[in-house]
Amino acid sequence: MSTINERIRQQIEGDDVVLYMKGTPVFPMCGFSAAVVQVLNQVGVPFQSYNVLDDMELRQGLKEFSNWPTFPQLYVKGELVGGCDIVREMYESGELQQLLAEKGITHKA
Ligand SMILES: N[C@@H](CCC(=O)N[C@@H](CS)C(=O)NCC(=O)O)C(=O)O
Numbered sequence: 705m706s707t708i709n710e711r712i713r714q715q716i717e718g719d720d721v722v723l724y725m726k727g728t729p730v731f732p733m734c735g736f737s738a739a740v741v742q743v744l745n746q747v748g749v750p751f752q753s754y755n756v757l758d759d760m761e762l763r764q765g766l767k768e769f770s771n772w773p774t775f776p777q778l779y780v781k782g783e784l785v786g787g788c789d790i791v792r793e794m795y796e797s798g799e800l801q802q803l804l805a806e807k808g809i810t811h812k813a
């Protein structure tokens with residue numbers, strides 16, 4: 705495995721919920737990323753985020769790692785859930801909340 709893939713693997717296995725985004729949760733640099741931050745805040749689960757605008761190797765590596773060409777990318781327990789459209793749809797249908805509950809990811813205190 706290449707170094708970048710190892711780094712990604714460590715990141716997505718290091719936290720239950722990982723968001724690769726443009727900007728930060730406090731200062732998102734794109735509306736798509738902001739939308740997923742908003743969903744996660746609504747659901748109330750803690751998440752780790754990485755800013756792909758700060759790291760071109762990560763930005764490129766993730767597209768190949770997950771075969772997913774855009775950001776945001778949301779991972780739960782090491783698996784890609786999807787981007788903005790998928791996350792929003794899953795939130796609206798309740799599927800996202802169900803997935804998180806099934807994986808034992810609890811709300812922030
Ligand atoms: N429909 C996409 C919207 C996300 C999107 O189109 N992202 C673009 C613009 S922010 C992107 O990441 N392009 C590749 C790049 O900037 O490296 C989704 O559901 O996540």
Ligand code: FES
Binds near residue numbers: 733734
């Ligand atoms: S940065 Fe332009 S659409 Fe995301």
